Amino acid sequence: MNRYQKTFKQKTSRKEGCFVPFLIIGDPSLETSMKIIDILISNGADALELGIPFSDPLADGPIIQKSNLRALSKNYGIFKSFEVIQKIRKKYLTLPIGILLYANLIYSQGIRNFYRQCKICGLDSVLIADVPIEEYNIFYQYANEFNIDSIFICPPDADDHFLSKLALYAKGYIYLLSRPGVTGIENQTITLSSKFIEKVKKYNSLPLLQGFGIKNSLQVKQSIMSGTNGVICGSAIINIIEKNLNQEKIMMKEIKKFSLQLIRSTKFI
Amino acid sequence: MALLNPYFGEFGGMYVPQILMPALYELEQNFIDSKKDLNFQKNFLYLLKNYAGRPTPLTLCKNLTKGTKTRIYLKREDLLHGGAHKTNQVLGQAMLAIQMNKKEIIAETGAGQHGVATAIACALLNLKCRIYMGFKDIERQKPNVFRMKLMGAEVISVKSGSGTLKDACNEALRDWSHSYKSSHYMIGTAAGPHPYPKIVKEFQKIIGEETKKQILEHENKLPDSIIACVGGGSNAIGIFSDFINEKVRLIGVEPAGQGINTKKHGAPLNRGRQGIYFGMKSYLMQNEEGQIQQSWSISAGLDFPSVGPEHAWLNSIKRAQYVAITDKEALEAFQILSKKEGIIPALESSHAVAYALKMMNLKPDKNQILIVNLSGRGDKDIFTVSDILENRKKL
Numbered sequence: 043m044n045r046y047q048k049t050f051k052q053k054t055s056r057k058e059g060c061f062v063p064f065l066i067i068g069d070p071s072l073e074t075s076m077k078i079i080d081i082l083i084s085n086g087a088d089a090l091e092l093g094i095p096f097s098d099p100l101a102d103g104p105i106i107q108k109s110n111l112r113a114l115s116k117n118y119g120i121f122k123s124f125e126v127i128q129k130i131r132k133k134y135l136t137l138p139i140g141i142l143l144y145a146n147l148i149y150s151q152g153i154r155n156f157y158r159q160c161k162i163c164g165l166d167s168v169l170i171a172d173v174p175i176e177e178y179n180i181f182y183q184y185a186n187e188f189n190i191d192s193i194f195i196c197p198p199d200a201d202d203h204f205l206s207k208l209a210l211y212a213k214g215y216i217y218l219l220s221r222p223g224v225t226g227i228e229n230q231t232i233t234l235s236s237k238f239i240e241k242v243k244k245y246n247s248l249p250l251l252q253g254f255g256i257k258n259s260l261q262v263k264q265s266i267m268s269g270t271n272g273v274i275c276g277s278a279i280i281n282i283i284e285k286n287l288n289q290e291k292i293m294m295k296e297i298k299k300f301s302l303q304l305i306r307s308t309k310f311i
Numbered sequence: 312m313a314l315l316n317p318y319f320g321e322f323g324g325m326y327v328p329q330i331l332m333p334a335l336y337e338l339e340q341n342f343i344d345s346k347k348d349l350n351f352q353k354n355f356l357y358l359l360k361n362y363a364g365r366p367t368p369l370t371l372c373k374n375l376t377k378g379t380k381t382r383i384y385l386k387r388e389d390l391l392h393g394g395a396h397k398t399n400q401v402l403g404q405a406m407l408a409i410q411m412n413k414k415e416i417i418a419e420t421g422a423g424q425h426g427v428a429t430a431i432a433c434a435l436l437n438l439k440c441r442i443y444m445g446f447k448d449i450e451r452q453k454p455n456v457f458r459m460k461l462m463g464a465e466v467i468s469v470k471s472g473s474g475t476l477k478d479a480c481n482e483a484l485r486d487w488s489h490s491y492k493s494s495h496y497m498i499g500t501a502a503g504p505h506p507y508p509k510i511v512k513e514f515q516k517i518i519g520e521e522t523k524k525q526i527l528e529h530e531n532k533l534p535d536s537i538i539a540c541v542g543g544g545s546n547a548i549g550i551f552s553d554f555i556n557e558k559v560r561l562i563g564v565e566p567a568g569q570g571i572n573t574k575k576h577g578a579p580l581n582r583g584r585q586g587i588y589f590g591m592k593s594y595l596m597q598n599e600e601g602q603i604q605q606s607w608s609i610s611a612g613l614d615f616p617s618v619g620p621e622h623a624w625l626n627s628i629k630r631a632q633y634v635a636i637t638d639k640e641a642l643e644a645f646q647i648l649s650k651k652e653g654i655i656p657a658l659e660s661s662h663a664v665a666y667a668l669k670m671m672n673l674k675p676d677k678n679q680i681l682i683v684n685l686s687g688r689g690d691k692d693i694f695t696v697s698d699i700l701e702n703r704k705k706l
Contacts, residue, residue, distance in 0.1 A: 096602065097472070097602040097603045097604075098472070098477070098481050098588065098603050100328075100481045100484050100485060101328040101488070103485070104471070107471060108471075111471075111472070114602065119600045119602060120600050120601070121600055144587075145326055145587040146586045146587045146588055146595075146597065146601045146603065147600065147601045147602075148601075149585070149586055149587050149592075149601065150584070150586060150597060150599075150600060150601025151600070151601065171328060172326050172327060172328060172587070172590075173326055173587075174325060174326075174327060174328070174329040174331075174332045175329065176312070176313070176325060176332065177324055177325060177326055194329070195328070195329045195330070196329075197329055197330045197333075199333070201333075219330065221489070222330050222488060222489045222491070222492075223330075223485075223488050223489030224485045224488055224489070
């Protein structure tokens with residue numbers, strides 16, 4: 043049983059949902075990234091989703107885009123990110139860790155070499171934001187060779203054809219999209235219908251995590267109530283980083299407060 | 312699954328967030344339908360002829376070639392309504408948008424030529440239009456920004472990243488990923504995810520078809536070479552299209568900017584590496600770890616870090632040759648063509664003119680027929696050029 047399977051099994055048996063925070067490695071600095079990760083994990087984050095800084099993150103909205111560019115402005119890219127992930131893995135042996143990145147970062151260093159690096163670092167999963175399932179074959183082949191789970195995004199208007207394909211490829215968990223568009227926190231409340239979640243579940247037995255626009259306790263509760271296994275929260279956390287770039291103590295305090303609220307909401311059942 | 316092959320050899324593909332795949336499939340299906348739909352084709356050709364002003368002439372440059380045995384012809388896309396070849400394909404894509412029942416158009420623009428063309432098509436066919444443009448390009452292409460607004464388009468300034476075409480492309484894709492149900496993303500060049508490279512080529516192939524007919528009328532034979540500038544590559548693929556299976560040299564001219572060996576250029580086929588960006592696998596300018604690099608060209612329309620996948624393929628199989636011309640050489644060609652022939656070329660097209668002049672000057676006694684695709688007129692660039700020439704005088 044791999045780390046995702048163990049974590050999801052444990053959470054399901056406790057009737058709890060998962061809280062998976064997302065942040066960009068190296069924003070605002072490598073040291074601060076590590077501190078944020080420590081706080082999130084010590085508060086009870088169930089897994090980590092880490093973004094690898096990229097110059098043109100077109101699936102992301104302005105908050106995450108700026109976070110990418112802040113990290114890149116200090117020359118933190120994929121090579122540095124692998125070093126950081128290795129450190130995190132040494133510290134947290136059982137925690138599932140996934141990365142989200144863009145195809146060119148993989149292609150540039152050779153697809154096989156990339157997945158080999160992922161294995162060396164102790165990564166569990168890879169999500170490629172700009173590679174749809176239709177173009178995934180070559181990435182999938184090497185991901186499997188090195189036992190790395192391929193995470194796929196499931197849009198809220200997914201049809202039967204897509205869901206059946208997803209059932210063949212997806213591993214680890216399925217990233218359910220709250221809404222069309224790019225990442226970011228919007229004012230509208232986002233809920234996925236139980237009917238849609240049932241439909242996804244009909245095709246596969248993998249855990250479902252909802253992402254895009256998650257920013258408060260109510261959304262977390264609603265997501266789990268409608269049948270997901272938890273949430274991924276990125277922009278809201280990164281927003282706190284951006285607002286407190288020069289005040290690390292306040293940044294940490296705010297991240298702790300915010301994540302605790304969301305984590306508590308995963309345990310309400 | 313795609314109905315047409317999304318690849319040219321190993322280049323092309325559909326590298327977009329999953330959410331956009333249904334929109335691309337819908338577009339592909341409608342494109343296929345439009346090719347079979349005689350009414351669509353008839354209406355498209357009607358607009359090209361009676362609105363855009365096709366066919367455009369093929370002009371022999373007698374003064375430019377005096378004293379040599381070279382004959383240089385210009386395919387005059389500068390005379391098309393809107394001032395550039397861009398009008399051809401936006402009319403086709405606007406008709407596709409209407410066919411798909413989409414009332415809004417998203418576009419991005421660098422030099423503003425595609426933006427102007429989009430605004431033209433939207434005004435004509437009553438479509439709502441928003442155009443993303445890097446803030447730096449807005450500054451250097453003021454006349455075109457004014458034209459777009461005059462024709463009712465909303466011009467959105469993109470301040471993220473480098474504030475140029477690359478960032479405008481990203482922003483347009485972001486917009487489309489939440490508005491695709493009601494909007495069509497009108498990509499302006501033969502690049503991006505499938506089916507765009509095929510669609511843009513289809514609507515631009517008229518340039519090549521006319522050129523072939525016209526040169527046979529003028530010379531009773533095919534030219535030795537066809538020369539076109541390459542940013543994303545739409546004017547080049549348009550004029551190459553009818554000559555790919557002929558014994559004609561196809562030459563694409565990339566912007567060498569301040570020098571092909573400096574970091575300030577926009578020549579991915581000459582100095583880039585294969586990669587995945589803007590929805591496609593192609594050549595692109597990137598650093599050693601795969602971060603996309605900023606391109607550079609005096610011409611905003613060529614200032615793009617990648618190139619259409621069919622060009623990448625034609626380059627890989629050596630069917631077309633891709634060379635590079637510096638800002639300085641393009642500027643000289645801009646002035647020479649203006650002075651000798653009374654035609655002010657766009658800075659983009661000046662790159663192709665410069666290479667033709669190079670070929671002519673290298674072998675003045677060689678009997679050769681060169682056709683340069685004059686993709687656009689240079690009115691939009693006169694302020695840029697005037698500033699540079701003024702500064703030179705001051706130095």
